Amino acid sequence: RFGARTVLAAGLAAVLAVGGIAAALRTPGPAHAASTMTDASGRALVGHGFNTASSSKSAPDGMPDFTEADLEAEQADTGTDFVRFLISWRKVEPEPGVYDQGYLDDVAERVGWYSERGYHVMLDMHQDLWGSGITPSGENGNGAPVWATYMDGYPVADQDMWELYYLQPGVIRAFDNFWNTTGEHPELMEHYANAWRAVAERFAGDDAVVAYDLMNEPYGGSLQGPAFEAGPLTALYQRSADAIREVDSDSWICLEPQALGFNWGLPSGLGRVDDARDGDARIAFCPHLYPLPMDLGDGFTGTSRDLVETTVAAWRSNTMRTAQALGDVPVILGEFGLDTTLPGALDYVDLVYDMADASAMGVTYWSRDPGSWGPYDADGEPRNLVGALDRPYPRAVAGAVSSWSAEPDELTLAFVPDASATAPTEVYLPASGFPDGGVVEGGDIVSWNSHTRVLAFTVEAQDAADAADAADAA
Numbered sequence: 001r002f003g004a005r006t007v008l009a010a011g012l013a014a015v016l017a018v019g020g021i022a023a024a025l026r027t028p029g030p031a032h033a034a035s036t037m038t039d040a041s042g043r044a045l046v047g048h049g050f051n052t053a054s055s056s057k058s059a060p061d062g063m064p065d066f067t068e069a070d071l072e073a074e075q076a077d078t079g080t081d082f083v084r085f086l087i088s089w090r091k092v093e094p095e096p097g098v099y100d101q102g103y104l105d106d107v108a109e110r111v112g113w114y115s116e117r118g119y120h121v122m123l124d125m126h127q128d129l130w131g132s133g134i135t136p137s138g139e140n141g142n143g144a145p146v147w148a149t150y151m152d153g154y155p156v157a158d159q160d161m162w163e164l165y166y167l168q169p170g171v172i173r174a175f176d177n178f179w180n181t182t183g184e185h186p187e188l189m190e191h192y193a194n195a196w197r198a199v200a201e202r203f204a205g206d207d208a209v210v211a212y213d214l215m216n217e218p219y220g221g222s223l224q225g226p227a228f229e230a231g232p233l234t235a236l237y238q239r240s241a242d243a244i245r246e247v248d249s250d251s252w253i254c255l256e257p258q259a260l261g262f263n264w265g266l267p268s269g270l271g272r273v274d275d276a277r278d279g280d281a282r283i284a285f286c287p288h289l290y291p292l293p294m295d296l297g298d299g300f301t302g303t304s305r306d307l308v309e310t311t312v313a314a315w316r317s318n319t320m321r322t323a324q325a326l327g328d329v330p331v332i333l334g335e336f337g338l339d340t341t342l343p344g345a346l347d348y349v350d351l352v353y354d355m356a357d358a359s360a361m362g363v364t365y366w367s368r369d370p371g372s373w374g375p376y377d378a379d380g381e382p383r384n385l386v387g388a389l390d391r392p393y394p395r396a397v398a399g400a401v402s403s404w405s406a407e408p409d410e411l412t413l414a415f416v417p418d419a420s421a422t423a424p425t426e427v428y429l430p431a432s433g434f435p436d437g438g439v440v441e442g443g444d445i446v447s448w449n450s451h452t453r454v455l456a457f458t459v460e461a462q463d464a465a466d467a468a469d470a471a472d473a474a
């Protein structure tokens with residue numbers, strides 16, 4: 001099944017395997033993220049959930065095709081506690097300097113659904129291919145408003161593969177004008193930062209909204225790689241972070257590398273972003289993972305599996321090194337996903353979650369939408385992915401967590417207890433491996449909620465010190 005995408009994937013996969021990926025493997029980077037986001041009780045937050053949802057990209061109201069009943073089912077079936085919720089610039093700022101509070105009301109209603117169920121929310125200012133203004137039909141891009149789309153008469157020809165629109169002259173021009181690579185539109189990045197301030201002003205007081213993902217899969221147009229990432233991309237992030245901090249001092253600010261390359265296992269040249277808040281910086285690194293060899297059509301089997309495993313290892317090294325360079329920041333894998341009808345698909349899902357667990361990363365799967373990539377089919381019936389995602393994980397940890405490992409009926413959590421945390425550690429235990437809850441070795445159970453399947457326990461700091469001494473003596 002060799003289509004254009006397959007040939008492209010094969011060619012790029014070969015180049016990546018020989019070049020950047022090999023380099024990444026020689027210097028594996030830190031073993032795990034040096035920090036995590038924290039909740040109001042001072043507990044480490046990891047975050048397991050979905051991207052919700054791709055359907056909002058083209059919806060006239062900008063909302064996902066997703067109901068509160070859908071969330072109820074998701075929580076019951078998979079125990080998620082986090083969501084990367086897609087919002088769009090076109091809806092936040094429909095006209096220059098005009099912010100649509102009715103749209104933010106609609107977002108706030110959905111945030112309320114999550115908040116009432118103990119979820120935390122990351123708001124993702126989502127774009128793909130710039131925005132709907134790149135083609136007359138309005139059906140090919142999403143995110144940026146039409147008023148901010150300056151293609152200067154450059155053409156955009158129809159493409160069979162959506163990714164190839166990124167290579168069209170008009171799309172490149174729209175991005176070049178936004179990044180002001182052309183020198184003709186310095187106002188656009190200012191508008192973008194001010195749109196973020198409007199969003200943050202609305203959600204600053206909402207404890208459920210813990211993070212803002214500043215731009216989905218940024219693309220530099222005619223500027224690529226470190227020149228883009230360390231140049232206009234870092235500059236936009238700094239302007240947006242400064243604008244957010246004028247109205248919100250506590251939410252985490254999530255930075256993505258350019259998608260082209262990093263998604264596939266190449267390193268990033270992103271620059272550091274300063275946090276104006278009083279106290280520790282609250283910057284996070286939120287990359288995406290999409291190994292090109294998965295596009296070869298053979299799923300996670302044979303040679304494709306070998307190349308994908310190499311890509312995932314390189315991606316992890318690059319991610320850990322970039323998080324360290326940004327200031328030992330938390331890491332959330334903002335997107336990964338695949339067509340789970342492919343051979344070996346669930347083995348790939350396990351590989352990624354096991355990698356994330358060992359690296360203390362949060363994970364939001366792409367995506368919550370029904371279909372062959374998602375957890376449910378068009379009729380709302382659970383698919384194979386539900387079982388793969390319903391795995392034990394730490395929801396909130398009263399201490400500094402370094403890693404965990406999940407077996408179907410055992411969760412091993414490595415952390416240093418922090419007596420200043422004002423609530424117990426909580427872990428999610430799925431019914432499949434923990435039908436009656438669980439027992440805790442090295443801690444004392446506080447509660448077991450058989451509805452949410454959350455076990456709460458405490459570990460005395462002294463117990464931990466004794467355990468560490470015993471380990472040293474062994």
Ligand SMILES: CN(C)c1ccc(C(=O)NC[C@H]2N[C@H](CO)[C@@H](O)[C@@H]2O)cc1
Pocket residue numbers: 128163166216217219259260263290335
């Ligand atoms: C050429 N460029 C710049 C490019 C190519 C491919 C992707 C991509 O597959 N992204 C993975 C998924 N992420 C989006 C949503 O954020 C989905 O539509 C993609 O499947 C991104 C950028």
